Amino acid sequence: MTILDNTPLLxxxxAIGFAQILKIPIHYLATRTWQWSLLTSTGGMPSSHSAAVTSLATAVAFETSLDSPIFAVALMFAIIVMYDASGVRFEAGKHATLLNELRKDFDTLTKQINNWSSLNAREKQEELKTLLGHKRSEVVAGAISGIIFAATFYYLA
Structure with a gap:
């Protein structure tokens, strides 16, 4: 068996690609702006992490049955990843937002005090990534899209 024959992995x-592609029209419907960078970004609706782990667990269920130990591992992996995506990583994104605001305030202050004019534009504007995690609704939508994607794949195959 080669890695390309591993259906749950594929x-x-x-499912990751499917969820990443879905982010673009969903964002457009919400904001009326196209944001193509969502294809390669973390965070947003739906969660590609959730889609990946739930489609993996669903595929493992199709391959091995719901009572197999490998399905139990895949399911626990999915639960932990989704909990982390909606908990720790989401909170880290909120902290990054606050830190960016504090940094802007501090930069304004130091602009008047130090050699602000000698810094280049990139040094002045580099921010922490704030879209790290997911809201619970994004995790649920990702999970549902992953399960549907895997189930559809097995029913059509």
Whole structure:
């Protein structure tokens, strides 16, 4: 068996792509702006992490049954990843937002005090990434899209 014959792995990888592509029209419907950078970004609706792990667990269930130990591992992995995506990583994103605001305030202060004019534009504007995690609704939407994606793959195959 080669890695390309590993259907659960392929389904999980394809589910990531599917979720990333879905982010663009969903963002457009919410904001009326196209944001193509969502194809490669973290965070947003739906969660590609959730889509990946739930499609993996669903594919493992199709391959091995719901009572197999490998399905139990895949399910626990999915639960932990989704909990982390909606908990720790989401909170880290909120902290990054606050730190960026504090940094802007501090930069304004130091602009008047130090050699602000000698810094280049990149040094003045570099910010922490704030879209790290997911809201619970994004995790749920990602999970549902992953399960549907994997189930559809197995029913059509």
């Amino acid at each position: 389904v999980a990888l394809l």
